Amino acid sequence: MALKVYYDLMSQPSRAVYIFLKMNNIPFVPKPVALRSGEHHTDEFKKINPMSLVPAIDDDGFVLTESVAILKYLALKYNVPDHWYPRRDLQAQARIDEYMNYQHLNTRYNGGMVFQQLVIIPRAMRAPVQWPMVENAKNRLETVIFQLESYFLKDNKPFLGGADISIADLLGVCELMQLYACCEENIYESNPVVKAWVSRVQRRTAPHFEEANKIVNRVRGVYSKQKEAQQNAKL
Numbered sequence: 426m427a428l429k430v431y432y433d434l435m436s437q438p439s440r441a442v443y444i445f446l447k448m449n450n451i452p453f454v455p456k457p458v459a460l461r462s463g464e465h466h467t468d469e470f471k472k473i474n475p476m477s478l479v480p481a482i483d484d485d486g487f488v489l490t491e492s493v494a495i496l497k498y499l500a501l502k503y504n505v506p507d508h509w510y511p512r513r514d515l516q517a518q519a520r521i522d523e524y525m526n527y528q529h530l531n532t533r534y535n536g537g538m539v540f541q542q543l544v545i546i547p548r549a550m551r552a553p554v555q556w557p558m559v560e561n562a563k564n565r566l567e568t569v570i571f572q573l574e575s576y577f578l579k580d581n582k583p584f585l586g587g588a589d590i591s592i593a594d595l596l597g598v599c600e601l602m603q604l605y606a607c608c609e610e611n612i613y614e615s616n617p618v619v620k621a622w623v624s625r626v627q628r629r630t631a632p633h634f635e636e637a638n639k640i641v642n643r644v645r646g647v648y649s650k651q652k653e654a655q656q657n658a659k660l
């Protein structure tokens with residue numbers, strides 16, 4: 426039976442899984458779950474993930490949630506090129522795990538907070554933006570960008586794990602790209618090392634990166650119109 430993948434390309438970890446599958450020609454049955462229509466809260470999807478989150482996979486009855494676990498499982502199961510998640514070089518593997526453990530409470534937590542506050546909360550909940558929360562998350566993201574440059578990408582490392590791309594790069598860049606939806610200038614753009622890394626990952630994963638990220642550009646358009654309308658209403 427085929428691998429089924431539950432995802433919404435609006436979701437950063439879903440995009441990382443999707444790009445990985447496409448890059449490695451892994452056949453799968455797409456099972457899109459539209460978050461904006463609440464499809465993740467249906468009884469049908471809760472049978473797959475009772476926590477109502479995407480991404481998730483069903484590999485012939487083996488159901489797995491959590492993007493990091495999914496990416497590691499797929500990399501090992503499908504025997505993809507070793508640079509994605511090295512099997513034998515334990516230190517190279519640990520370097521990739523290191524970023525993936527870091528990212529949940531740093532890149533993702535703070536980037537997700539900015540996106541939630543600026544895009545999701547005003548639209549879905551019709552609640553006002555909590556600007557102090559946005560400012561705090563943006564400040565913490567500045568620290569994340571500094572740590573990406575000074576620790577994870579130090580010594581001119583082209584990718585987070587070293588010489589070639591890994592699942593950690595997909596997760597990291599997908600989180601940062603989400604901010605395009607709601608920030609005129611993305612927070613990493615003033616940092617040349619991080620900016621060059623993001624472009625490198627985009628080039629290395631073309632054309633799948635662009636395809637998966639089209640939705641972010643669409644949300645950017647909607648968000649900027651919404652912001653313009655709010656500003657005009659204030660005049």
Ligand SMILES: N[C@@H](CCC(=O)N[C@@H](CS)C(=O)NCC(=O)O)C(=O)O
Pocket residue numbers: 435436437438439460465477478479480490491492493
């Ligand atoms: N730690 C999980 C996070 C999954 C997650 O938060 N997914 C979000 C989309 S990015 C979601 O499904 N949100 C639905 C909701 O919060 O209602 C992972 O890495 O897979």
